[in-house]
Amino acid sequence: MTLQGKKIVLGISGGIAAYKTPDLVRKLVAQGAQVRVILNQSGGHFVSELSLQAVSGFPVSTDLLDPSAEAAMGHIELAKWADILLIAPATANTMAKLAHGIADDLLTTVYLATSATVCIAPAMNQQMWKAKPTQHNLRLLRSYETHILGPADGAQACGDIGPGRMLEPEKIVECLSSILNKPQPLRGKRLLITAGPTRESLDPVRFLSNHSSGKMGFAIAEQARSLGAEVTLIAGPVALPTPAGVTRINVESAGQMLETVMAKVNSQDIFIATAAVADYRAENVADNKIKKNADELTLTFVKNPDILKTVAGLPKPPFCVGFAAESQDVEAYAKRKLADKKLDMIAANDITVAGLGFNSDANALQVFWPEGHCDLPAQPKTELALALLNVVIERYQEKNDTLSL
Known part of the structure; x- marks a missing residue:
């Protein structure tokens, strides 16, 4: 060079x-x-x-x-x-x-x-x-x-x-x-990425959410764009600037995220689901603010649709990469999700490690696919995103080479 x-x-x-x-x-x-x-x-x-x-x-x-x-x-x-x-x-x-x-x-x-x-x-x-x-x-x-x-x-x-x-x-x-002299191995490829949390309303004032900052998904979007990809980023409610050259669509709830993903996914080559989507939502959202009338409040929740599993289950799905944030048995839970959802890859992290993961600028990942795995050590999320994309590119190319035989 x-x-x-x-x-x-x-x-x-x-x-x-x-x-x-x-x-x-x-x-x-x-x-x-x-x-x-x-x-x-x-x-x-x-x-x-x-x-x-x-x-x-x-x-x-x-x-x-x-x-x-x-x-x-x-x-x-x-x-x-x-x-x-x-x-x-x-x-x-x-x-x-x-x-x-x-x-x-x-x-x-x-x-x-x-x-x-x-x-x-x-x-x-x-x-x-x-x-x-x-x-x-x-x-x-x-x-x-x-x-x-x-x-x-x-x-x-x-x-x-x-x-x-x-x-x-x-x-x-x-x-x-x-x-x-940076190569652009993703030139001509379309990537769809979800990032951040979702919010599930309880009433006009309150909602359920989680600690996801969206930083990992935004870093992946930024690095994918630098590698030549056409990137669409579907973001939950986060306070992050849009990476240059990336198309951003803002959503609130899991239902809105699913609807937006399904409207875009058929034209995509790779789908990377980093968003921390709420597993449940309130069965009934109150029209007015719920008043504090008793010592206890009972709410009924119903399961949200699994966006990643829905995409991976399409007749012709894109290359699907999931994320798993776990507090115990990280490898076992990640491998189970990989198999159950029929994913191409899954990236898992241990949320109990101080200074890494949610709301941090750094993380470490264990990456699994059906035939193997690799570990990506703790590093800034921008650098980790590039390291992960390099693994994604390798597996994506190998899968498509196999399919073309």
Whole structure:
């Protein structure tokens, strides 16, 4: 893999990791890339313009309105020139500006003005990385098709240990090469994905639901789209941005999800059911709010239709992948669901493991199919989604090769 002939604008913001950027530029140039550098005011405290100019072979840009640029519109020149906009290091402050479209310096203005592939390498204190606003901004950036490189985990300049270190220059170069040369094995395939919880009304005020955040399903949708698939995402009530390029349909109840799935499924190649669909619903939904009149309240529930089993039971079903969130005997329950529902694959996770699963940004999966299984270790859900899709692609291709014999 090579960066030969690629035009890269490297934006440097004000983190201690900026001292590594001359080496990063040198490695990019060694791969055949042309590199032009934007150094913001804070970044200039950690690395010099002269050193960056020496390794890149181009003057370093610092000013939004540069008198030496054509018509003093340097941000437009750089934005149009770039094949790739790489921001490394990307501080929490810079990420926040990018996520919310704030263009108050040359770097953030080029970001808004470019149609180039955008990659950022975060670098910050581990607690700043974990902070809810940063994680919210990260989700927004991913929804804009921004490639997030890292961060790495380890010792930090402040003495803390944890996630937030900028990836090393050689790793960043490797990531860029992978992105630019990424195969699209799902090109021409249609994927239908369900995600999040469902809500089953009890009255106009109350409902039954569960703790599913939808993060796993949304991560799968995002990664499937990046692998070339045409993705339709049927989402229960979750507060997540729609992945770029994905068609999203919002639903509330299990009945609505089933109806929407059945309206779409016949044209799909692969169906991945990550949604935590309610097993039961109230037999009768009260027209008015149920009043607190007694110490006990008895409600009658009826079973909801099994969406995944319904799809797998079609005369010509798509390749069906189920999910099982279990608190005990994970493998036994997963294998039983695999057989009972006649699925092609099932991905199971243990919900009792702290820090993984519901409402977490990480998970681990045990994946089963009729002829075997594999384990996908704990990792961020975005990376886990890609690992799972690689297994799905392999099994899907093997099944279709068998059917064509």
